[in-house]
């Protein structure tokens with residue numbers, strides 16, 4: 001069977017398929033015992049073959065021979081359901097297992113192939129039903145036993161659908177969480193990215209206005225970062241950014257916000273902090289970075305310093321306004337010789 005790109009990109013899908021083989025083999029072992037007890041040896045031995053096929057498919061999934069495994073599973077289900085119906089009749093409920101292919105096809109195949117296979121599956125299903133209308137079962141079992149087999153099959157398919165449903169929901173929500181994390185995180189430093197930090201800061205501004213608490217921001221820029229890149233290479237530059245992110249984070253409180261604001265620029269948001277305290281925090285960060293032993297950590301003899309602009313949110317002020325002031329303060333730090341902190345009040 002042709003595999004789609006989609007399913008190849010989803011190893012989780014194959015793990016679930018592999019686990020389903022395990023469950024199906026257990027069910028077939030139970031069926032072996034049931035049909036032996038019902039004195040239907042042919043169906044009992046069919047289940048032994050089924051267990052062998054599922055074991056093979058399980059092994060093939062483990063070896064990443066997914067195509068072979070899928071062929072084995074399809075063959076088993078198609079033949080087993082047909083044999084069950086031919087031998088003991090439609091009311092045995094062996095046809096329920098064919099329904100399991102509907103979600104499997106929808107998840108793994110491209111739309112065009114899925115539609116063709118679904119139509120073929122439907123034709124097979126209806127064909128089996130029609131056959132059962134015209135031919136009596138070859139090895140009928142008692143009416144009570146037939147009801148028992150039907151309820152057993154119904155319960156297994158019910159259980160498998162529920163299992164697949166839960167797995168599907170879990171997979172989708174974990175993929176969503178991952179996407180959200182990716183969409184809000186800077187890939188290099190793993191800090192909030194600019195878009196996400198903007199949202200968080202807007203919320204912080206609203207909170208600080210509502211509770212009439214101070215809030216300050218630090219705009220942090222690496223000094224002569226271009227030179228660092230030029231002297232040590234872009235990759236070392238990246239490592240500096242990653243280290244800086246961790247070092248700055250270490251100087252902050254749990255609920256302070258930090259994000260990568262631009263290439264070599266970071267924004268720190270300090271809730272419930274006035275400008276004097278914010279200036280002290282900025283000074284602590286500046287000192288920590290300039291005294292950090294970069295040579296030990298990056299195996300390069302370099303110095304890294306920061307220029308920082310500090311501002312405090314004024315009443316009814318927007319994010320842009322407070323950032324503008326922090327940016328002006330940063331500019332003053334740069335033009336006064338860098339490696340310094342400047343605060344700018346309204």
Ligand SMILES: Nc1nc2c(ncn2[C@@H]2O[C@H](COP(=O)(O)OP(=O)(O)OP(=O)(O)O)[C@@H](O)[C@H]2O)c(=O)[nH]1
Nearest residue numbers: 221222223224225226227229234235237238263264
């Ligand atoms: N390695 C690395 N470099 C980056 C990244 N983003 C931006 N840069 C570099 O950061 C440098 C910023 O240079 P400039 O804006 O001239 O500033 P500067 O050299 O830090 O000088 P001053 O800010 O005036 O002290 C540029 O060379 C960018 O290529 C990044 O993700 N990784």
